[in-house]
Amino acid sequence: MLFSWLHLIALAVYVGAVVGLGLMLLPAASILEKHEEKTQFLARGLKFYNPLQVGALGILLFSGALQVTELKAAYREMFAKQIGYTLGIKLVFAFVLVILSVYQALGVSHRFVKRQEGGEQMTPEELGSIIRRIKSANWGILLFTVITLWLGIRLRS
Numbered sequence: 656m657l658f659s660w661l662h663l664i665a666l667a668v669y670v671g672a673v674v675g676l677g678l679m680l681l682p683a684a685s686i687l688e689k690h691e692e693k694t695q696f697l698a699r700g701l702k703f704y705n706p707l708q709v710g711a712l713g714i715l716l717f718s719g720a721l722q723v724t725e726l727k728a729a730y731r732e733m734f735a736k737q738i739g740y741t742l743g744i745k746l747v748f749a750f751v752l753v754i755l756s757v758y759q760a761l762g763v764s765h766r767f768v769k770r771q772e773g774g775e776q777m778t779p780e781e782l783g784s785i786i787r788r789i790k791s792a793n794w795g796i797l798l799f800t801v802i803t804l805w806l807g808i809r810l811r812s
Contacts (some may be wrong), residue, residue, distance in 0.1 A: 658725075662718040669711035670800060676704055677793045681786060690779050697786075698771035701764040708760050712753065719749075719807075726810070738810055745806035752799040759792035 680700040687693040723742065727734050767785050770777065777785075 658718045658721045662715060662722060665711050665714040665718060666804070669708065669715055672704060672708045672711060673793060673796050673800065676700075676708075677790070677797070680704065681790060681793075684786070690782065694771055694777065694782060697782075698768050702768050705760045705764050705768070708756060712756050716749070716753070741806060741809055745803055745810065748799055748803045748806060752796065752803055755792055755795045755799060759789055759796065763788045763792065 680697070684693050684697045684700070687696055726738065730737060763785060
């Protein structure tokens, strides 16, 4: 029961962080006119967002894995027949979701924050490219999150 609640809380935090990035942080950064202000604002926001997203995803993965162990014990020899296929599909989508999330948080956002904190200057074109990569990854993350969530709900029914 504890792992179910932990899983739901981590899911809410993860989805909230992803939606918040797409609906609040990135649009707020685009309102700023000065390039320096936009860069600093985005770096401050991403500095908070990156560990929140990766941490919530990690808790989500581990609590989900523990629940699968409990399901396997409950279903015993019928596990593979009754939920094995759906679980396998869900794990494929979850794997892609993890790859996209790590790409966005560590591959793009974290590198941007480190460049900004290191005092490295970047052109408006470079910043635009970084924002486009974050946005496109965010859409993919949302899509794979919805699919993975739907498959997870199907496992419980």
